[in-house]
Amino acid sequence: MLGLLLLQVLSSCLWLGHSEVVKTFASCPQFFYEGTFPNDVLEPKNPAYICQRYSNSYHFATLYDRDRRIPVYSAYKYKPGSGKRPHTWSFVEPQLIGNNSFKAMEREWALIKQYKFHFNQIKDSQAVLDDYEKMLGLDRGQLNPSVHQDSTDSKTATFTLTNIVPQDSCLYIRQWNTYESEIMLQLTNTCRTTYVITGAVPGNNYVAEGRVNRPSHIWSAACCLVDIEHRKTWGAIAENDEEQVKLLTLGELEDRLTRLYGREKKVTLFKNACSQQ
Template identity: 40%
Template sequence: MSQRKMLPALLLLLPWLDGLALGEISNDFSQCLDFFYSQTPPQGISGPGYLQPICQRFKNQYHFASLYNRQHRTPLYSAYRLNAPDGKRPAATWMYEPQLAFSRASSEMQPFRNPVDQNVIESQAVNGDYTNSTYTRGHLNPSLHQKTIENREATFTLTNIVPQKKGSNSGPWSILENEVLKKFKAFCQGPMYVITGAMPYKSVEHRIKNRVSVPEYMWSAYCCPCFNASLPEAMRPLFPTYAAVGRNDRNSGEEIVPVNAKAKASVKGYDVRRMSLETLEGILTQRLAMPITLFDGQCQ
């Protein structure tokens, strides 16, 4: 893409890529680098503004990492190490990040209490944003990909959530999450690093209740640097990395993700396209107008 073409796109997307805001939460993920392959967060994301690294802390332990956009009240991505769950999905106790509202507050996520403090409401998404909306709370780091009950409970923070249509959340995207878990259990002989994020609309911004930005697409990529050397032939293109993009809007064009005309009516238009890591990085680089690398050295 030429610099002339990249500039208008960057200007449109700067509200999503508002740079790194300093805070006590985490300045640079230095406290939770273990959730990134080679202890290296995605490279190439830059710009002035309000992107806040969060080391997601719950019950005196770090569980995953999120790059949170304060202005849009959603994460740009969450990064984690996948582990097969040792139990069922816990009951949802939705939480928030106190330090987004008060810099000297507790470093641990906290459950919402009524009434919600106005500073919390102004600093991040709250449950009321999703009430009576047409969107579900879409996990970037799903509880399905976390081992212990504490790990799974920690995913229920709204700093790990984006507005996601039900047809996607419980349909094709859920199928993708289960597929990734099965690949991990069958073929990974070491850690699997996953980064899952949200892709904004290209031009006109969408929000729920004029507060929380809605992504046009969801995306995800994994890195499994140590895998079974005797992979079946069909599995070899899927290691050490693979990726996907899912539609979150039935009315979006098909240049990124085609629509399956034969899909059931309830999920038609929420298709997920599987692809190589290189293809995903190319899409993100073009859409976000900056050269993005998700895994250091391409997970080699």
């Protein structure tokens, strides 16, 4: 009887461990302005809501498209800093692999060698390193870039494939990099807190032998808290085969995304209180 009770308790613990990938971001609302998430217009058919966990802490949130094997968006607080540059290996998300007790991202080899996962289990659930090694003219584009984080742990956490999309190499190293590294610094110079949601519009083409979607556009939106009473917002978008980033108002970006997704209901990224300036 005692053995059966212990088994039931263990089973409960394993299920609770799997609760990090659920149907809401209830475990990590702090990465969204006033804890309010974007509306459901961007939600894919087979979503995974991931509270990105590394070194026993949450660092950002990602809505992941299981079918296309790319993130829909990542949400985070903009905190650029001089933390030590981490290793640039890429993690995978064991929580996407059925029921298991893992709460945090992990490296592929560790899951296979140490924890006895089969490679096909990982590959069936998400993009893997081998997918990105086969891509030509494309880079691993981070939606939450490491340069927008201050600590070594937060920077390291961005190197997970659930935060990465196939991004045009020229766009990645030039104009989008300029936006991330220089323009964001200029736009946030009066902000005490900035909430960012960066996403990718699914495209019509697939890479890595048809496994991973190549987005048609990369976009980003920001909600800046200047002080208790004042807010400012902006957006940016780029076609994923051109070297041009367009700066927009938040309202213009939401209208553009509504058209790109072909939905009647309008995309809403931030709670209305983050006024559109």
